Structure formats: structure tokens, C-alpha cells
Amino acid sequence: MDTKQKILLEALRLFSQRGYDAVSVEQIAAAVGIKAPSLYKHYKSKQDIFHAIFDETARRYDEFTDTISVHVNNSEEDAKTFEEITEDDLVEKVKALISYSLHDEYVSRFRRMMTIEQYRSKELSDLYSQRYVHQIHNYHTELFGKMIAAGVLAEEDPCILAMMYDAPILVLLGECDRHPEKEEECRKKLEAHVRLFYRTFNSRRKG
Amino acid sequence: MDTKQKILLEALRLFSQRGYDAVSVEQIAAAVGIKAPSLYKHYKSKQDIFHAIFDETARRYDEFTDTISVHVNNSEEDAKTFEEITEDDLVEKVKALISYSLHDEYVSRFRRMMTIEQYRSKELSDLYSQRYVHQIHNYHTELFGKMIAAGVLAEEDPCILAMMYDAPILVLLGECDRHPEKEEECRKKLEAHVRLFYRTFNSRRKG
């Protein structure tokens, strides 16, 4: 009875590997374990499956940003604790975000699919930028702004600071999407990056 | 007689917008101004066009790295001048790279196509990483290593420094590919980023 859900997950898996056009409904059906016509009892078209993936992902995304707001949302709450945050705390925070982004079936597959389909329409371009660039960037811009105001971060443009902090995360995430076997290597680079950033811009630093 | 070249350029344009599978040979032919069957006098199949694009781009890429080695290649030559390079020089250098990457028809279209097709095979994943991540990263790692040795850059891991410097360039390039109208905004952010990086890690800095 959760065939409907299984269709979404398998379609997403296939779309994230080869893109929407390269995947046939027959292949999706085969992955689910049924024949292609049976699939039309659950969704009225291939496009309908595509759209359902977006709805489902939006739902999960809202859930995520609501519950685990620690990662991306509400820098107001974080700002207080960030005044006393250690370098290790920052590292753990980023590692948690990476683990979730790489290993949640839905999240990782959807990101790959979006990477493939991002130029298909203005809506998709906007969604990609919003979800994978601006969201995390705006969060850090706001957060760093408050940390600067609190005197714990060097007085630089928080937007540029955030970009310097964010961009390596996004690039390493992309690298892991292409080469999953490099996850450990990327994690190490990411950690080194966060530590360098912290040591460099923390205004209480010694050297 | 350069219909053959025009086919490549138009196919690349279409592939870079919608991806290989979503583009029909009829659409390519129409863009060139001929009928689909005529196209088979120049290339024996659609796949053949795809491969020709790679060959042509590889050729242009080699040309580029040979002639304009200033941008990406041969950090040995650059290292000497970099000891005396100004902040403005650095900014101009990056702006030139961005202008070329965004406005050269072949380069920009091919990058977008690669972004769409990067997961199709290990070969494509490797090529993407090599050309759009590692190449520029290795260059800056080497360069920064020499600048550190020369005493003009802070003594940090050159690999991580390079990532901090590179990643924002890659992310902003991606943003411009999705939203060409934001080029000016991205250029400004990029300049601010380069200046912040320079001021922060230049070991002759005052504050």
C-alpha cells in the first residue's frame, strides 16, 4: 500500500542518476517491482511523479527546517550560544549538516536531481539557488553579523565572511555527490577549513 | 561549409539548456537551419555529435591553457610576480577569469552541459571535477605554497587556503549560470571576497 511512496523514492533515485528525460516509466516500474501500466493507478503521468517528488521534498524540507533548526534556521537562538561556541562545536555542527545532506536518501537524491535539472526553468533555477545557496548563506550572514556585533568575530562584511565560510561546504558537497568514495577526504578538508576560518576571524584569537 | 561547426555550437547550446536526452536531432537541425536527415551527412549519430563536442572542447581547452596560462596554468612563472602583486592585480586576474568563463560561448555552454551531465558516467564525473574543481584548486594550492615560502602569505595549509579562495569563485560562477542577470552583483561579491582574502592572509598586512 505504500507502493505510492516507493514509486517516488525509486523515481527520485533514477532521476538523480540520469535525469528526468533519460528515465522511462518502465524503468521506474521495474525498480518498484511492478509493470509500467500499474504505475498509472498511482500517478496520472510521468510529470505527475516529478511534481509529487517536489511536493514530498518540500514537505520534508519544511519538517527539517522546523525541527532541526539548529542546522540552518533561526540564527537568533544560536547567536547567544555562538558567543561561547568553541572551534570543536563549529566543526561538529558542520559535520552534522554534511552527514544529513549526504546520507538522507531523500535529501541527497533530490539535490543531485536538482543539480541535473536546475536549468530547465526559472522555477527550478530559483529553487536551486534558494535551497542550496541562499538559505545557508543568509543564515550565516545573519549569524556572523550578530557575532560581529557581539564582538566575537572580526569586523568584516558578514555577507563576504559567510560566503568564504559557505562556499567550501557547497563545493565539497558537490565533490562527494560526484565521488562518494571521497567523503572521508572531504570531511577532513572541511574540518580543516572550519578550523582555519575560526582561528582567522575569531576576534579573541591570539596571533 | 562550416555547417559542421555550426551543428556543434547549436547542439552544445541546446544540450546546455535542457540536457542531451531532452534535445532531439530535429531541434538541433532546426537551430542550424537545415532538416534533420541532412545532419547525418556531417555526423553519423546524435551520440557522435556529443562526442565531437568533447573533442572540440578538449582542443579549445588545451589551446586556452597553453596561451592564456596566466589564468590557470604554470604557477611557477606567476609566483615571482605574485611576490609583488597588488590587491588590485589579484582582483583583475579573477575578473578576467570570470569574464572568459561566462562569456566565451564554448566554455560557458560546455560548463553548463557538464553540470547537467556530470553524473552520467565515471568519465564525466572525473572530467567535471578535474576541469572545474581540481585544476583551479591545484593551481592555487601550488601558487599559495610558493607565496608562503616567499614569506608574502600567512603560514597556513596552502590547500585549505586555496579552497577558501577558490570555492566562492566556483559558487558565484554557478550562480551566474543559473541567473545571468546577477552577473554584476556576483562580480562585486567576488571582488569583495578577493580583497578580504588578500587583506586577511597577506603576511605584510598591518592589522
Place this chain on the structure above:
DNA sequence: GTCTATATCCAGATAGAC
């Protein structure tokens, strides 16, 4: 080297039995 006509194939989708 371009065209029209056509062969061939396969994908998305529907009909209707079970």
C-alpha cells in the same frame, strides 16, 4: 549536401480482463 519519404523503434499512456 540538402531535401522528402519512410523504416524502425520505443516511450508515454489507455482499455479492459482478472
Place this chain on the structure above:
DNA sequence: GTCTATCTGGATATAGAC
């Protein structure tokens, strides 16, 4: 809700005239 059989359209590719 699954299946088999089938319709239909569109895509790659070829044949052969000009």
C-alpha cells in the same frame, strides 16, 4: 491494484531523388 494487449506520437536513422 495488477496484469496483457494495444494505441499513439515522437525520435533516431536510412534510402534515394535532386
